[in-house]
Amino acid sequence: MGNYLLGMDYGTGGAKACVINCEGEVLGFAFAEYPFIHERPGWSEHDPHLYWQIACRLIRQVLAEARITGEQVRGVALSSALPSLVMVDEHGEPVHRAYNLMDRRAIDEVAWLKEHIGEERIFHLSGNRLEDHPTIVNLLWEKRNRPEAFSRVHKALTIDGFITLKLTGRAVVSYSGAAFYGVAYNLLERRFDEQLLQELGMDPALLPELHRCEDIIGEVTPQAAAETGLAPGTPVAAGQVDCNAGWLGGGAVEAGDIQMNLGTCGNFGVIHRSPEFIYSPVGYSMINFAYTVDSEETYITVPTTTTGGQSIRYLRDAFSQAEVETERVLGVDSYDLLNLQAEKVPLGSEGLVILPYLMGERTPIWDVHARGVIFGLSLHHTKGHVVRAMMEGVAYALYDSFRLITEAGLTIRYPLVLNEGGAKSRLWRRIITDVLDVPTALVKRRTGAPFGDAILAGVATGALPGFAVAKEWAEYVEPIEPDHRNHERYMEYFALYKRLYEHVKGDFRELARLRDADS
Numbered sequence: 462m463g464n465y466l467l468g469m470d471y472g473t474g475g476a477k478a479c480v481i482n483c484e485g486e487v488l489g490f491a492f493a494e495y496p497f498i499h500e501r502p503g504w505s506e507h508d509p510h511l512y513w514q515i516a517c518r519l520i521r522q523v524l525a526e527a528r529i530t531g532e533q534v535r536g537v538a539l540s541s542a543l544p545s546l547v548m549v550d551e552h553g554e555p556v557h558r559a560y561n562l563m564d565r566r567a568i569d570e571v572a573w574l575k576e577h578i579g580e581e582r583i584f585h586l587s588g589n590r591l592e593d594h595p596t597i598v599n600l601l602w603e604k605r606n607r608p609e610a611f612s613r614v615h616k617a618l619t620i621d622g623f624i625t626l627k628l629t630g631r632a633v634v635s636y637s638g639a640a641f642y643g644v645a646y647n648l649l650e651r652r653f654d655e656q657l658l659q660e661l662g663m664d665p666a667l668l669p670e671l672h673r674c675e676d677i678i679g680e681v682t683p684q685a686a687a688e689t690g691l692a693p694g695t696p697v698a699a700g701q702v703d704c705n706a707g708w709l710g711g712g713a714v715e716a717g718d719i720q721m722n723l724g725t726c727g728n729f730g731v732i733h734r735s736p737e738f739i740y741s742p743v744g745y746s747m748i749n750f751a752y753t754v755d756s757e758e759t760y761i762t763v764p765t766t767t768t769g770g771q772s773i774r775y776l777r778d779a780f781s782q783a784e785v786e787t788e789r790v791l792g793v794d795s796y797d798l799l800n801l802q803a804e805k806v807p808l809g810s811e812g813l814v815i816l817p818y819l820m821g822e823r824t825p826i827w828d829v830h831a832r833g834v835i836f837g838l839s840l841h842h843t844k845g846h847v848v849r850a851m852m853e854g855v856a857y858a859l860y861d862s863f864r865l866i867t868e869a870g871l872t873i874r875y876p877l878v879l880n881e882g883g884a885k886s887r888l889w890r891r892i893i894t895d896v897l898d899v900p901t902a903l904v905k906r907r908t909g910a911p912f913g914d915a916i917l918a919g920v921a922t923g924a925l926p927g928f929a930v931a932k933e934w935a936e937y938v939e940p941i942e943p944d945h946r947n948h949e950r951y952m953e954y955f956a957l958y959k960r961l962y963e964h965v966k967g968d969f970r971e972l973a974r975l976r977d978a979d980s
Contacts, residue, residue, distance in 0.1 A: 463533030464924055467691075468914025469519065470703050471512065471541035471620040473561050473725035474774070478519040479911040480527040480534070483924055485934040487908050489523035498558060502976055503829075505563035505820065509547050509555040512620060513627050513688075520689040531691040536922035537628070537681070538698040538914040540706035541620035542725065543641040544594045548603065551615040553626055557607070560599050562726065563767060563820040565829045567594075567602040574598070574644065578660065586657065588640065588648035588739045588749045592827060595643020600663060617642075617667050621700045628689070628697050629679030632669040635699040636757065639671055640750030648749065649736055651757065672699035674756045675921040698921035703910045704730055704763060705753045707881045710913030711904040712935025714754050714928050717874035720904075721893070723883030727769020727855050729863070730761045731871055738762065743869040746825040747862065753917060754928045762871070764824040764862030770882040772817045772833075772851050773799065780844065800886050802845030803852065808895075808947055809954055810846045812837045815854035816962060824862045826962065830969040836961055852889045853951075856896040857958045863897055876900040878937060881909040887939065895947035896955070902937035 465488070469478040475494035481487050493515045498506040524531060546560040574583065574591055583591045592598070596617055603611045616632040619641070626632050639646050645657040651671060658665050672678055681695040701709070708720040708730055721729035732752050739749040739760060752761040768775070777784065777795055784795040818831035835847070867873065877899050883889050884903060894901045906912060919925030 463529065464535055465527065465529050465533050466915040466918045466924060467520065467523065467534050467537045468706070468911035468916070468918060469516065469537070469539050469624070470706055470910035470914055471539070471624070472703055472910070473542045473563065474771070476512070476515050476519060477909060477911045478523045479908050479915055480523045480529065481912065481915045483919065485930065487906070487912065488529070489526035490908060490911075491519040491522040491526070493519060497561070501566070502980060503565040505561050505565075506558040507561055509559040509623065512547070512559070512623060516624050516627070517688045520691060524690050531686065531689070531695070534691060534695055535924045536677075536696045536698065536918035537691070538918035538921060539621040539624055539700045540703040540910050540914050542703045543619055543638055544596055544599075544643070545620045546596050546599050547618045547620060547623040548614045549616050549618060549623065549626065550613050556610055556614050557603075559620065562594065564594065564599070565821045567598045568829060570598050570601040570605065573601070578644075578657070583644055584745060585740070586654055587643055587646050588744075589643060590745055590827065591644070592823070592829070595641055597642050597644040597661070597663065600667065601661065604662070614667060616669060618669060622669055625678070625697060625700060628681050628685045630682055631679040633672050633678045633699055634669045635672055635674045635701055636751040637674055637702045637705050637753055638700065641702070642668065648739070648751070651751075674699055674701045674753045674917060677921050696922050698918055701753045701914070701917060702750065704728060705761065706910035706913035706917070708913070709753050709916055709928065709931050710906070710909060711878055711880045712932045713878070714932050715874070716759070717872045719873050719875070720878040720880050721859070721884065722881045723770040723855070723879070723889065724881050725769070725771040725774075726765050726767055727859055728763050728765040729859065729877070730763040731866060731873055732759060732761050733871060734759055735871070736760065738869070738871055741869060743865045746827070746865065748824065753913075762866065764859065764866070766817065766855055766858035767821055767823050768817060768819040769855050769859075772819055772855060773848065773883055775819060776848055776851060796886070799844075799848050800888055802843065803849035804888050806845050806849040808950060810850035810853060811842065812839070813842055813846050813850040814954060814958055814961065815847075815850045816958065817851055817854040817858055822858070825865060826861070828966060828969065830973045831962070831966070832969060832972065834961065834965060849888070852886075852892050853896070853954070854958070856893045857955050859893065860896050860955060861959070876902040876937070876940060878902055878904060880904050890939070890941055894941045894943050896951045898943045898945065898948040900940060900942050902940045905936040905938045
C-alpha cells in the first residue's frame with residue numbers, strides 16, 4: 462500500500478473527491494452534482510441511490526487523474542452536509558429517498574416533543590435547540606407517517622455514513638456528526654440517551670455506532686473494491702461533518718480559528734474548548750457539535766443561514782438561462798457572469814433589500830415558516846441589483862449571528878478565512894468584510910472539504926504526523942480590510958432588514974397555513 466490519501470465529501474448539492482500525497486499535493490479532483498427533489502412544500506430530498514453511483518464514478522476518476530491504483534491508497538475518509546438522513550434496510554438498501562438539510566417537514570413532531578419532552582431537557586442533553594431538522598425528529602416523522610416503511614428501517618445513517626456502510630459494511634457515525642441526530646444525543650458524554658429514546662418509542666438499535674473522527678472503523682470490502690477501484694482491505698476512518706472537513710482543509714486546527722463557507726448553506730465556525738459557552742443564551746441560538754481535531758474535547762459553534770450559496774444558485778437556475786447557455790457554449794462561468802452584473806451595483810443595491818429565507822431560516826431566528834422577501838423592487842432594478850441584494854441579504858443573515866457571538870466574548874483569531882462555494886466571488890467577500898467589519902482572507906487551495914477528509918484519512922492511518930500539517934499547508938490570499946464607512950452604511954440597511962423580518966414573521970405563518978390548505 463502506498464502513501465496516497467483519498468477524501469470524499471457529500472454536500473447538499475453535489476459530491477467531491479480528491480487524492481493527495483503526504484506532502485499535501487492534490488493529484489486528482491472530481492465533482493458531480495445531484496438534483497434536489499422538492500415533492501411537497503418544506504420537503505427536500507435526494508435519490509440515495511445516486512450517492513453510491515457517484516462515489517464509484519468519482520473514486521475511479523480521481524485515481525485515474527492521480528495516475529495511481531487503488532492499491533496505492535493508504536486510507537479513506539468521508540464527510541457530508543448535515544443534518545441528513547439515509548434510512549436503510551437490513552441489506553443496506555435505502556428504504557426511502559434521503560433527507561437533506563433543507564427538509565423542514567417535521568413541524569408536528571417538533572410540537573409534540575415540546576409538549577411531551579420539553580425544549581429545556583433536550584437542550585441540556587444535546588447542546589442544541591429543538592428544531593425540525595435533527596435526524597431523530599425526522600425518524601419520528603417517518604414512524605408517524607409511514608409506519609410500514611419505518612418498520613423496515615434497520616439503520617438511520619448520514620450520507621457519509623451510508624457510503625461508509627457501502628464501503629465497509631459498518632454502520633457508524635463520528636462524534637462530530639452525531640450531534641445532528643439531536644434530541645437524545647448527549648453532546649458532552651458522547652452517547653445516545655437510551656431512557657429518552659425509550660420515551661420516544663425509538664429502538665436504540667436504529668442508531669449507528671459512535672466513534673472519534675480519526676478512528677479506523679473498517680476496511681473496504683471485496684465487493685466495494687470491485688465497484689470503486691479501491692483495494693480490498695483499505696482502511697476507512699469514521700469521518701466528519703462537511704464544514705469541519707472544509708475548515709480543517711483550510712488550516713483551522715486551534716481554538717479561536719474562524720472560517721466561513723458559502724456553499725448550499727452559508728455558515729461560519731469558531732473552534733473552542735468551552736462547553737459552558739454551548740449552554741449560554743447565545744450558544745442556545747447556534748449549532749454546536751464536536752470538532753474533528755480532538756473530537757472528545759474540542760467543539761465548534763456554527764451559525765448557519767439555510768440557503769446561503771444556494772440563494773445564488775437559485776437565481777442562476779431559475780432566472781439566468783442566458784448565462785447558463787453562455788457557459789455551455791463559450792465555457793464562461795455563469796456565476797462569473799452574474800457577478801459582473803452585480804459589481805456594477807452600488808452598496809445597498811439602490812434601495813433593494815432581500816430576506817434570503819428561501820427554505821426557512823436557522824440561526825439566530827429559527828423560523829421554519831420564513832420565506833424569501835424582495836423589498837423595494839422598482840422598474841430601475843436589474844438582475845444585477847437582485848444578485849447583489851441577495852449577497853447582501855446573506856451577509857446580513859450571517860452578521861445577525863456573528864454580532865451575538867462577538868458580544869458574548871468567545872475568542873476569535875482573525876482574519877476570518879473564507880473557504881468554499883461562493884467565497885470565490887471577490888464582490889461577495891468584500892460585502893461580508895464590510896458588513897461584519899473584520900479582516901478577511903481567502904483560502905488559496907480550492908479543493909475544499911475532500912482535502913480535509915484526505916487529511917483526516919492521513920492522521921487516522923498514521924500516514925500524517927497530526928492535524929497540525931493542515932495549518933502548515935494552508936495558504937491565505939487576497940486579504941481584505943474592512944471599510945468602516947461602508948460598515949456604518951450597511952448597519953442602517955441591516956436595521957431595516959431586521960425590522961422587515963419582525964413586520965412579516967407573523968404573516969409567514971399565515972402564508973404557510975394558506976399554502977398547506979391548497980396542497
